Amino acid sequence: MKNLELLELVHKGVPYPFTNVTLVSQTPQLIYYIRANSLHSHDLTCGETIQLGPPIFADASHLKSLIIENKTCVVVNNDLFIIALPNKFDKITFDKKIIEISWNPTEELVAVVFDDGEISTFCIDYENAEAFPQGKSSTDAGIPDTVYVGWGSKDTQFRGSEGKIKDQTPVETKPVFDQKPRISWRGNGEMFVVNYWKDQKRQFIVFETPCKALYRSEECPGLQPQVAWRPVGNMIAGLSVTNRQKIVIFEKNGQRRFDFDLTFDVMIKNLKWSPCAQILAIHTVTPTGQTIHLLTSSNYKWYEKQVLEFPAENALLDFDWLDTNQLQVVTQSDVIKYTFRNVVHHNSAAICGVIDGKHLNLTDFNNAVIPPISYARRFTNDKQINFVTFRHDLAMIIDSENDLKIFNVAEPDALLVTINLKKIVDLPQFALSCHHFLLSSESVYFAVTSDESVFYSLDWKNPQANFLTAITDNFSHLLQISGDYDNISGLKSLGNNLFINNNDSILCQIQTLGDQTYVCNLTSNNHFYLNEAKISDCANSFTLFDSYLLYTTKQSELFCLRLGQEGQNFRRNVEQGATIVCAVPNSPQIVLQLPRGNLETISCRLISIDILDKLLNEQKWAEAVRFIRLEKLNANLLFDLNPERFLRQIAHFVQGVHTINELTAICLEFEEGNVLTSIYKNWGKTTDFPQKINTIFASLFKYFDSVDYSVYITTIVAVNLNFFKLRDALIYLQDLYRRTNLKEKLLNAVNTLKIYGCDHEKLYTECLLLYDLELAGFIASCCQLDPRVYEPHLKQLSGLNEVEMRYEINLFAKKPKTAIIYLLRCPKAQTSDVLAFIKTHNVSRQAFENCPPKNRFYQSVSHAFAGDLSAKGCHTEAGVVLKRAGLPEEALAEFQLGLNWRQVLNLLEELNVDKVEKIKIVNDLATRLVQSNVRQAAILFEFYADNYEMAVKVLIEGFFFEEAIHIAMKHKRGDIIVSDVIPMLMKHKIYLEEKLQNLNESYNKYKQRLAQVRQQKFSRFNNDLDDCDERDDLFSDAGSTISKSSRSSRSRSSTASSRNRRKEEKKKQDLREGGIYEDIALIRALHSTIKEFYNKGEEVRNCCVLLLQESDVSYDEIKRIHDFYWKFDAEIQNGVAEIWPPHFYKNYQTLDVRELADLENFEHLDVEFRTPPGGRTNWKLNLF
Known part of the structure; x- marks a missing residue:
């Protein structure tokens, strides 16, 4: 889905044209060429041209500039001249005439084909002008036998249509006039391929360094001399000319992998891969000029993305790739450096345009995701298209002959505007001199570059170029901003709301939101900046979409940021190498393209939640409910986004759900926590809502009660069963049972209880606990319980009075805590029965809480409860219960056990205990109190037992010397102190x-x-x-x-075993020397x-x-x-x-x-x- 677009054009004019030039070689700074048998150099930095040495290169056949070695080599017959600036000439003479020569990418090794067919490799000492042979072979070299495994050789595989095509009679080929061999190196310099002429046909041999023949190519009709080994991998590109011209791709083992036809039928001079191996440059020649075609591939489909035409008046002399996407072209009058970028062109409606030669393929992602190589609509031009841009529903293309055309994307066959830019602007005679086009509502903006870059505006209705400004600086992006902005950080203003960006970014987008302007830049080293602040150092694509910034990283992650809220972002994993194609408007869908060209559509949860919030604000509850199901969002968002809104519009929510089952499913998805702080915690600021579940369903049930709740009975039953108690659901069923005209809905409710796994026996028991025997009988029959069991039971219960019936029902339901309440109210119950029940079921607390003081069992129940408290060591609490029940003697015993001396003293006074017995009790209490509270024990001895000497003794033993001295001095017993x-x-x-x-x-x-x-x-x-x-x-x-x-x-961390954890804890307290x-x-x-x-x-x-x-x-x-x-x-x-x-x-x-x-x-x-x-x-x- 990406196009190859011009990013930057750097033009260097030459003072004297390169006329009558025979050979050219170039580096980023220097151009070397041979003219009039002499070697010349042209410095691109200062524009100076000098002649290097005497005219000794009359028969020169090869010229090569070595960037690493900083040398220039010229081949003349048997001689290899090595020239070092300024004027050092060395020569290496070989025994045979050199027909073809090529240096490996590291310039360490050179492969040579001599006139007798010998192929040799040499290591060159450039300082001493010596060649050291490394290996020797020939075009007749023996090839090792290929061992096939798995499916066997290509001839024996199930080849389908490919095999049928291979078995057809070969097509008659055109004659090959160039019989000169060609050499191409693999990117790592470990292998090279030699394309040669023999036996009236062309083949190639793959050699491994130093010079070992490995593979010979299979027969390919019409194979031409051009050969180019892809820098990365094992693909070798060649040219085949039969009834049509086609590029043939071979594997390194010489087997033909695939081919594709070319849309142009002109003479092809050369093939060159870009260093990144993504772009194939095809150099063609016609009587009127020369052309460079730039092709890229996706899903094994090759697209013609750029066509650079150079007229014969300014003939193309040489071109070479300098960097990943940087192409330097030398013509007679100019040196142009083109920097390209891969970019996706689409409009705001997610309509994407893909350039393919003369065609522009249009895909509308808003309607459907159509995978490449298919498309929805196509615009066909009479010339190859170099540039495309969109504005709303308009598309503008510029072809290789600088014809500008505008059309509506819905009707690509109907042109709205056609303008030949050559007729209204004086354009230099080199390709893409008119570039960086912008389409606005009524105008087109563009730049023309020669010695300077001149910017023009063009009115559609009046096709006349209006001069805007001229600059001498290089620039990479031309941007337009709606609104009045004079100064934007990082951008240079040209006026008319036009700005240029001259930094090293390969992708730049700008967007305004209110008064804030956002500028995004992605550099070639994957650094990503938002308003000059770096937010990632491994980004590989981005897009600005509404108020969102989306970008992907090399770590297979997608990030989504709200502009203006950069702290809140969404992150999710994506496929490795995935990049953004576009975001679909009014949708959370994001279209990604994988490295092989496949498309993938994913959702961004941040955008999904924002769309949901927008729908709810517009009270479109039906669409919102459908949206959360479609996007698989958590239904809690309906409440958590705005609790007040949900509670205020709960009627709209219920009415927006299409079916009762869907309403039930949504209600059962509700949970107490806020999903915006857990599942979707990066959405934005939010707070927890206390008692969320109770609040939601209280409002929901209130609405159900305000209408006919019987319609929603299944939802009510499911909610109560899931969040509350079965009893709450049965209360609604009880009401329905009394309304005889709603028996069918009652049955539906019972079936709902059974569907959600409610046990039949439990359901019958819970119905009994409503004390409605008729409803219990109905439920038992619905649950198909044994009537021989439940009918006698119901008959027995119906013969009891209300209190006895409730006691028996709770006893049957195994609810002793409730049964004791009714047992205490039964007139026939005896004290022994109550105490036995309390002891058996351990319900003394419940009995005490529900037994009023006037009840005849009050003292017995209090005594039983106090006994349980005493058994737990709560003696003071037991004493309080007994004292409240009017049992002071029993309370006294408990207070003594609890060492509550103040309550003991109070009860002694209340019981009128004689002084001797009282002192004895106090002495005993104080003696036991010494173990826990020495000071209080001393108080008892001194004031209530009349034994101050014992008080002094216990204080001394407890090291309370100051208090002991005080008591001794108070009683004038200095002798005790001494x-x-x-x-x-x-x-x-x-x-x-x-x-x-x-x-x-x-x-x-x-x-x-x-x-x-x-x-x-x-x-x-x-x-x-x-x-x-x-x-x-x-x-x-x-x-x-x-x-x-x-x-x-x-390695020393503890395991899950508690034993090992204890051992680890002991090690942490081990003071032995040498411990870890x-x-x-x-x-x-x-x-x-x-x-x-x-x-x-x-x-x-x-x-x-x-x-x-x-x-x-x-x-x-x-x-x-x-x-x-x-x-x-x-x-x-x-x-x-x-x-x-x-x-x-x-x-x-x-x-x-x-x-x-x-x-x-x-x-x-x-x-x-x-x-x-x-x-x-x-x-x-x-x-x-």
Whole structure:
């Protein structure tokens, strides 16, 4: 679907015409030619022409410029002259006359055919002018036998129509006058082909370097001398002339692969492939001039894309490919450099035009995707077409003779405008001098290039060229923008809303959206820019479509961006090598072309959702529902795009669905989450809607109830069954059952329940739970249950009163939590029955919640519930329940077990317990409370058990020295302080000294070992990097280190087994030297040590203060423990940065080897240990 279009034309005039020139060779900067037996060079940069050496090239047969070696070679009979600028001439003389010579692409090897048929290869020393033979062969060389595997030789295969054609009598061929051999090299320089004349016919032999004959071509009628090996692959192009001229493609083994007819019947002089192997240039000669035809292929169909005509007055001397799509042409008066590009031409309605010689094939993708080589309509011109462009429904073509024609794409046979540009503009005498055409509503803009580029406008109705401006700069794109824009970044203004782009982009498009202009550029190295901001470095195609930017990448991805919202984009995978042809308007369809030429249509979800949103805004719910089914979109989009709109227009939504089944399917697709934050998360900004399902169906059911909901009964049943409870669906069925005229819809609803997998027994049971025995009987009959089972059961239930019936039904449905409610209300129920039921079914909580205080079973139920709470260890809660039920003694026992001393004291007062018993209970409670709360136990001993000595004792044992001293002093018992408190305080001081000393030793030990481990890791990493550099310099330091680290991490990662996870966790805490996780184990140990030290701070402070205040311990001794603590604290503060270096908690990529060594196991370190511990307090005493 792509055309070959002129991207840039660079014209270099020559001061003196190249007349009487016999041989020409060219490089990007220099033109070498032989005239009057002398070698001349023309510098394209400065325009200077000089003669190189004396006139010694009278019989010169070959001229070659060597770009790599910076030499020029001339062949004269037996001699090979090597010329180096400015005037160094060397000569190599061979024993035989050179008939044909060719250099391989790297200029390392030269293949020579001598006049006796000998074929030899030489390696040339250009500095010393010596030729070293590499191999020798001839046209009579023996060819190795070909071994066929699989299907066998070509003659024995099932060849279909191709075989029948081969078996036909050969067509009489035209005589071949040129008997000179030709040589062509493969792109990698490892093989070459020699086309030669022998036995009154032409053949070719494929040689492998240095000069080993491998294959001889099969017989091809009318084979001509022209031969060109495609730079990439094994295809060899040749020319066959029989009743028609055709290009024949051979495989490297000489077998004919396919051929195609040429549309022109003129003499063909040469064939040349472009370096990218995508363009075949055919050089033809006529009495009136010479022509270069440029052909490309797709799906084995060859298209003639460009025809460059050069009149005899400005004869074509030579042409050559310089770069991928860059063709340099030398004529008598000019040197022109053409740069082509592959581009798809289409209009805004997705009508695509493909140039094929005199034809323009039109394909309308808006109606159907027609694969190449087919098309919908065709425009046929009298000359080959070089250029096409579209504007809305108009198409404009320019042919090889500069005739401009405009027609409507719907009626390509009816021309609207025909203008011969030669008659209204003075055009230079070389091809494509008139180029870069733009079609507007009433005018045509174009440029004419000679010494400068002159821009013209042309009115259709008055075909007269109007001069606009002239520039001397080269340009590649001519653009027009609707609106008044004087300055656009990256573009140069020409006036009249015309702009040129002179950067290195091969594709450029511009689009305006409101006040914003968007300029897209794709360069030859696949860099893609949007308004000078690079958004991809591997893009291979793009298009601007409405308010979207679509582009594909070499990584087989398609991206879609909303212009103005570049942060929101859509991405999907595509076939490898796929490029964009066009986007279909008013549709999410994007047409892609694969490398072989096949077309593929895909959808862009971003555009699909936008189209859906537009349909919903226009209240086209029927089209929107059909669209989501067609595009396979998630139905949640109907709500998630705009919840308020959906709820406001829910009637339109229901009416827009064609069938009830479709409505049911859409409703069942709804889900609680927002699909715009999950499946389509790149669509744009959105928020979650709370209680989405409940809100949707509440509104939907409200609408159903406002009309005749029986029409939608199957949807209602399916929704309730899927999202809510079966009971909710049965409520609707119950209402339908009572409306006798709707039995058919009731049956449909029951069938819906059965279709969605509702169990028949469960359905019968749920009907019973509605306490409607008639409906239950009807459902049982519909479900074909055994009447011998359900009819007696229903008869039994009908004989009970309402409460007993409901109890029996819930018992039958195995719902004891509901059954206990009705059991408590049964007049015939006994206490023992209730307690047995509670115990059997473990429903004490439900019984308590549904048993009012006035119920006769209230105390029994409360006692049962309290017992369950007590068994779970909830003694205080059990006591509250018992106290509420009027059971204080039982409540007292529970509060005692729960150590709730305040409630115990309250109940003791309430029960009027005597003082002795009360003290006994309090002593027992306080003794048990010591284990959990020393301070509260001391309060009980002091105030409620009259035992302050015991209070002091428990406080001392709990290291609450200050409170103990306070109680002793309050009761004027200084002797207790001397005899009990001070000795225990001294022991605590010794304990703290030993503890701080141990923590300090552990800290220093772990810290030193951590430094050693990190140094070892650093040394090992350095050694690994050195080894890596010696082995292979293709890997960077960072890449090698990171790869090694990631490999080791992956190899040590834990498996899914819980046992292995536990083993892995133990390794992370293993402090043994040499462990793979020793560094993070040391960090964990240091973290725990520091945290424990911080926790001892308050104890050290209190100990120091109380010793100074109450004891006779010396000031210096107390100061020593104080100072040791803060010295240790200073060591920790200084070492924190070493243990937890800054790169531990900074999120960046590092290349520092030491940091990489530290971070090797970092991902295995728990988050809580990645930063220093907290809890440090600054309590330092100023008195020290």
